[in-house]
Amino acid sequence: QVQLQESGPGLVKPSQTLSLTCTVSGGSISSGDYYWSWIRQPPGKGLEWIGYIYYSGSTYYNPSLKSRVTISVDTSKNQFSLKLSSVTAADTAVYYCARGGDYYDSSGYYPYYFDYWGQGTLVTVSS
Amino acid sequence: EIVLTQSPGTLSLSPGERATLSCRASQSVSSSYLAWYQQKPGQAPRLLIYGASSRATGIPDRFSGSGSGTDFTLTISRLEPEDFAVYYCQQGGTFGPGTKVDIK
Numbered sequence: 001q002v003q004l005q006e007s008g009p010g011l012v013k014p015s016q017t018l019s020l021t022c023t024v025s026g027g028s029i030s031s032g033d034y035y036w037s038w039i040r041q042p043p044g045k046g047l048e049w050i051g052y053i054y055y056s057g058s059t060y061y062n063p064s065l066k067s068r069v070t071i072s073v074d075t076s077k078n079q080f081s082l083k084l085s086s087v088t089a090a091d092t093a094v095y096y097c098a099r100g101g102d103y104y105d106s107s108g109y110y111p112y113y114f115d116y117w118g119q120g121t122l123v124t125v126s127s
Numbered sequence: 128e129i130v131l132t133q134s135p136g137t138l139s140l141s142p143g144e145r146a147t148l149s150c151r152a153s154q155s156v157s158s159s160y161l162a163w164y165q166q167k168p169g170q171a172p173r174l175l176i177y178g179a180s181s182r183a184t185g186i187p188d189r190f191s192g193s194g195s196g197t198d199f200t201l202t203i204s205r206l207e208p209e210d211f212a213v214y215y216c217q218q219g220g221t222f223g224p225g226t227k228v229d230i231k
Contacts, residue, residue, distance in 0.1 A: 047164075047172065047215055047222040062220050063128075096171055103160050110219035113162040115183060117171035 002027040004097050004118035012091075012125050018084040022097030022118060023077070030055045030075045035102050037111060038071060038082045040093040041120070048093075052102070052111060053080055060102075060109050087125045094120040129153055131216055131223035139231040146203040148226045150216035155196045162217045163192055163201045165210075166225075172215065176201065203228075 008020035022036070029036060037052035051061035053071045061069050070083040084091060098114040130153040140146055150161070161179040164172035174183040176192035179199055189204040203210055211230050216223040 046224050047217075049220040049222065098171075103157075105157070110160070111217075112160050113174055113177040113183075113217070114164075114172070115174045115177075117173075120171050 002099060002116045004099065004116060006095060006097050006118045006121040008121065008123070010122060010124060012087055012123060013127050014088055014125055015086055018082070018087050018091060018095075018123055018125070020082045020095055020097075020121065020123070021079050022081070023079050024099075025078070027099075028075075029073060029078050029080065032056075034099045035060075035111070036073065036080045037098045037100055037114060039096045039098055039114065039117075040091075041096070042090075042093045043122075049111060050082065050084075050095075052100070060111075089125050092123065092125045094122050096120045129156060129218055129221050131218060131221055133214075133216060133223040133226045135226060136224075137227045137229060139229055140206055141231045142206050142208055144206050146201075146206055146210070146228055148201040148203075148214055148228075150194075150199040150201070150223050152197045152199075152218060156218045160218060161192075161194070161199050164215045164217065165212045166215065167212045175214075 003025045005023045012018045035052040038050040051071050053059045068085045073080040097118045099116040100114040101112040103112045132151045134149045163176040166172040180192045191202045213225045213227045215225045
């Protein structure tokens with residue numbers, strides 16, 4: 001059974017960089033069968049996909065966040081990470097890591113589904 | 128960019144009733160890539176349906192998905208107490224705003 005666990009600071013100051021790590025157990029990121037994603041949910045609101053990464057390091061980001069997001073992978077630790085720069089109060093959310101599949105069409109690669117999720121971690125942006 | 132609209136916003140039903148949730152896309156999408164999720168308070172979403180109509184592992188057969196083009200439907204044939212939750216559709220990098228199914 002695949003399990004994902006987010007970790008990182010729960011409080012980040014405005015203009016700083018939010019950094020989170022997702023540790024995967026029960027399966028290998030390097031298997032290559034899936035991609036590894038970050039998704040967030042502001043309190044009381046809906047879900048927003050942030051981006052995903054393959055074990056090879058290929059990344060695909062939500063265009064609305066692309067300029068501020070970096071997702072990286074460490075296959076030796078079976079982890080992947082999120083960095084979101086220049087945060088504001090609008091970035092306050094529960095951040096989830098998830099596993100999923102993707103698909104390709106003429107416009108590029110996109111997430112298909114998310115089948116395993118971490119429990120989520122609340123990150124508050126406040127001074 | 129595709130926009131997903133879900134209706135109704137809230138659905139008030141009793142246990143044992145049938146729930147019909149709608150997800151409409153702003154442009155035609157490949158039904159192969161439409162998914163549905165269930166989320167309960169304080170929990171991560173759970174994948175129910177992928178490919179518009181395929182149930183995910185362990186999902187009871189009272190959950191079914193259908194549709195194509197721009198109109199998709201999630202049906203819960205007989206609501207169980209544990210089914211009262213928020214349901215989201217997803218296509219590509221876009222999620223719908225959700226439908227809350229609550230107890231009447």
